[in-house]
Amino acid sequence: MKNKSQVVYDYIEELVISGQIKPGERLPSEAKLGETLEVSRVTVRAGIEKLSAIGLISKKKGGGSYVNFPNDLNYLQVFTPTILHNTDFYELLDIRKALDTLSVELCTQMISERDLKSLESTVKKMEHVSDGQTFFELDRQFHLDITKATKNRFLLNIQSMIWDVIEKSQRISYDKVANQSRLVEHQLILDAITARDVVQAKAYILSHLDKIIDTYQNEPITSSKVQ
Amino acid sequence: MKNKSQVVYDYIEELVISGQIKPGERLPSEAKLGETLEVSRVTVRAGIEKLSAIGLISKKKGGGSYVNFPNDLNYLQVFTPTILHNTDFYELLDIRKALDTLSVELCTQMISERDLKSLESTVKKMEHVSDGQTFFELDRQFHLDITKATKNRFLLNIQSMIWDVIEKSQRISYDKVANQSRLVEHQLILDAITARDVVQAKAYILSHLDKIIDTYQNEPITSSKVQ
DNA sequence: TTTAGAAAAGTTGTAATATAGGTTTTGTTT
DNA sequence: AAACAAAACCTATATTACAACTTTTCTAAA
Structure with a gap:
């Protein structure tokens, strides 16, 4: 209530x-x-x-x-609904590159079998989803689960905050940069983590984010506000 | 008021x-x-x-x-006064390694002459300071000025938040891990930024944080609360 | 004695009203 | 048009009251 x-x-x-x-x-x-x-x-x-x-x-x-x-x-106000411009989106992705890299690095080194199973299940679910909102939630879950596996509370807090910002700006930009075409990328990241290959995992997540940036650049988002 | x-x-x-x-x-x-x-x-x-x-x-x-x-x-609550244990401190430093590296990288690429001058002046001030509280403020200013030079608002927000946490836990831990012995390290970082040497700057800031971790490990902080 | 349930006490959520002490707007005079 | 005063407006705080919910205490039954 x-x-x-x-x-x-x-x-x-x-x-x-x-x-x-x-x-x-x-x-x-x-x-x-x-x-x-x-x-x-x-x-x-x-x-x-x-x-x-x-x-x-x-x-x-x-x-x-x-x-x-x-x-x-x-x-x-980091997480407040002020991220409505193109520049903000790039700024956020720079930060994600740094923190997601840290996340997969720590995660790969210390993830439990149980957490790994949960990660796999999330990726599996993504295969059968066409709805944009649902895919967004799975996407967030995938990345936050990786961070959760690091056992670093502060990192999880900051990442949650960032995804909160992404969610709030979602109606403007998200569906343009994240969708099923990202499925393979997630799969690759998961495989590297499963293989406990830190270098590979870091490479894949960086590539993942770079591709999001690419997509974004080809389809720039207007800074006009939603109504 | x-x-x-x-x-x-x-x-x-x-x-x-x-x-x-x-x-x-x-x-x-x-x-x-x-x-x-x-x-x-x-x-x-x-x-x-x-x-x-x-x-x-x-x-x-x-x-x-x-x-x-x-x-x-x-x-x-990321920035709330709950960081009072050893583990928290290490978690925070992991994050700082990722974000400070990003900061110096972006900063080195795009810092203005004016911001650089201001950075130099901060380091200069550190030479003549013996008071712990003042040194803390200069330390914070040095690192936040680097981030400020990146023009990334979100990054600055997060870094400010982190320094807020550091400040709130300061009476327990800070003076044990940051003091004049850190002066040379700051000088090296500044020099690398001045020379626009991204690789060197990143190396120095990582070394800087690693040394803080070292100091901390040799003088572990009790998790007893202050009175 | 133990237990179940009811009563009482304690606590937060919201409302209505009032006043103090600020800021902004309006009006008047020069 | 400018300067100043007055009015209107606004937030900060206080007081009182009651609703709604939780915790504690008391009481009666087993």
Whole structure:
């Protein structure tokens, strides 16, 4: 069951994601939001408080609440819905290259048989999936399972965050760069991990990400916001 | 000027950092906290709301608020004050190896003369500093300036987050692993960047982090909490 | 004594109202 | 058109109240 304050949170987040309120712009006042969503000001404040904690918005006493710019050092917003431009996507992929490489490296060295089985099953599932959303979830699961096998909590946290960003920007870009054509690539990565071949695994995952970048470059994503 | 709700936030965070309230344990009730800090329940709730947004605590309606375990997938807590054990430190350094390598690589390729000057000045300042806290700040600035030069916002966000974690665990571990003996290492990294030598720069930063790990291993940190 | 269930106490979620202390907008005067 | 004052607006905090849920305590039955 969803809190009312969570409803407020989601509502405002959606306003920002959809571009109805852009960085630098002011939110409706707490009173107004309460009226719109038919909740009390206390509840509105609770939702806004959270959004401010993760750095999406800033509050100015007496002056209102404003959507933050993504380039400010409000670093908690890493995962906030501000990744809507081409540049962001490349930035993210650079980071993925570094962290996914680390992930497969550690994973290959220490993955258990049990985790390996689970990884295999994920790849198997991908073969029979045509639905884009489902494929996305399997894709995320595959990569996060690799990271999970490293037993590095921080790494898993950061990677989860990154996939959260990918998900939030998904409707704009994801289906253009990730689909069934990626199946073989996943299979190769899995084989290398199974063979405990660190060098090969690293090579395959780098190639995997490079191909995503290639696809992306051939089919550039407009930076127009979704409606 | 600090908000009252921020006072609540800091107070509770400190309770967790110092280990007075451990993961899984319950916080004092909102009413109790308000009484202790002499603020209203509204204010207490505002502070707690934020802590819940970043994943440090969970709230149960009717049941109280609890400190989260760090291994739950509440990934926003990446930067929360839960990094207090030896294992965490190694995990973090693995990540730093991947991301700092990426940072110097991108930085070396595209740093401006102006940013380079600023980097030099930071290293220069380090020579004349004996105070641990000041050295920490310069150390952070050096590494974050390198990342800043990459123009990759996400990378900067993540790195800032990581240094935030380091800072919060600093009183336990930092002064044991980072001090003047690291000066030469920074100088070498800077020289390689100045020479636009990517390979050398990557080698030096990896060596830098490996030496930190070495120091740490020779002087293991107790996992006892500070008081 | 143990146990099951009911009652009580405790706790968070939300609401309505009020005030203080800021900021932004509006209006008026020069 | 500019400067200043006033009004309107907005967030921060406090108080009080009640709903809804959880935990603890008490009581009665086995």
